[in-house]
Amino acid sequence: MKNRITNIQNFTFISLIVACMIIFPIILTGCLEPVIPEITAEEEGAExxxxxxxxxxxxxxxxxxxxEVSVNISVLTEEPTTEEAVNKNSTISKEIISQIETIDAENLKIESISYELYPVYDYSSKDKPPKIYAYRVLNTIKASTTDLEKIGEIIATATETGATDISSIGFDxxxxxxxxxxxxxxxxxxxxxxxxxxxxxxxxxxxxxxxxxxxxxxxxxxxxxxxxxxxxxxxxxxxxxxxxxxxxxxxxxxxxxxxxx
Missing domain, CATH: 3.30.110.170 (Protein of unknown function (DUF541), domain 1)
Known part of the structure; x- marks a missing residue:
């Protein structure tokens, strides 16, 4: 009799476990909702x-x-001493600038570009080292204006006043x-x-x-x-x-x- 009761109890316990294993997933599935990932503003914009x-x-x-037009104006002088070369170049350059400034050109602008002072050597003697016999000064200024028609007059004035080189005429x-x-x-x-x-x-x-x-x-x-x-x-x-x-x-x-x- 005891064995029978024990078997019945065991069967009931096993049946309860099986029932729980079947019902619990169903209950759990009904309680949970699917998770839908949120779309950010950036992702939405990209899409x-x-x-x-x-x-x-x-x-x-x-x-x-x-x-606008510009031109480079150079003055080259050569004298026995640096002082003479510098002074002569300065005199000519100032006169060129002064004469250009008298031209009625719109937005006329004059600025210094470069200034060089260097010795000049005599290489004629083969038995002696080169000897300095003079000094040169090269002064370059730039004249620019928005009056394009006046560039020819600027160049002519510069050359007539002592400019030795005109270069780099540029439009901009x-x-x-x-x-x-x-x-x-x-x-x-x-x-x-x-x-x-x-x-x-x-x-x-x-x-x-x-x-x-x-x-x-x-x-x-x-x-x-x-x-x-x-x-x-x-x-x-x-x-x-x-x-x-x-x-x-x-x-x-x-x-x-x-x-x-």
Missing amino acids: KLTRNTITVIGNGSIKILPD ITEETRKKAKNDALAKATLDASEKASAIVNAMGLVIDSVLYITEGEVYIPVMAPLGLGEIKAEEAAPPQILPREIEVTASINIVYSFTR
Whole structure:
């Protein structure tokens, strides 16, 4: 009798364990909800940026004329002593500057570029070391103006007053003109990008929705190489009128558009 009761108890205990093993996972599954990962604003923006978007590159260019010109003017003197060479060079240089300043040129600016003083040696004797027989002074100044038509007069005045060398005639653009040229080229590039995007989207039967992203590309303003006239002496005729060449300013821009179907 005892054995029978014990067997019944064991069976009941085992049945209870089996029932718990079956029911507990079901209860647990019903109580827990699936965890959905949250999407951050950055992830949402990235997903939006790659969905229904078109990226185009716009190019723009404009041509402008330089509005500034400069020229290097040099004075070379040679005398037996340093004092004589320096004094003579100073006298000629001051006279050149004084005469150039009388020219009615807009935004005329004169500045010093370089100043050199060095000995001149006599190498004629083979048996003796070189001997200093004179001293040279080379003084170079730069004259610039926004009055392009006056560059010929500046050169002629300098040579007539004692300049020994004219070099590096260079055309450039002022900072104000540079900024305007850059903005105008970027505006053309933006319009070009917009026209490209419209053409592509319209051809596919889509509609541009909005601009998502704009990146400024490269803006290129070429540097004009200076013109070299070589040595111009006072007795030579004044150089002909020097005309500047056009400068082409280019710009690019990247734009990402969103579109709807």
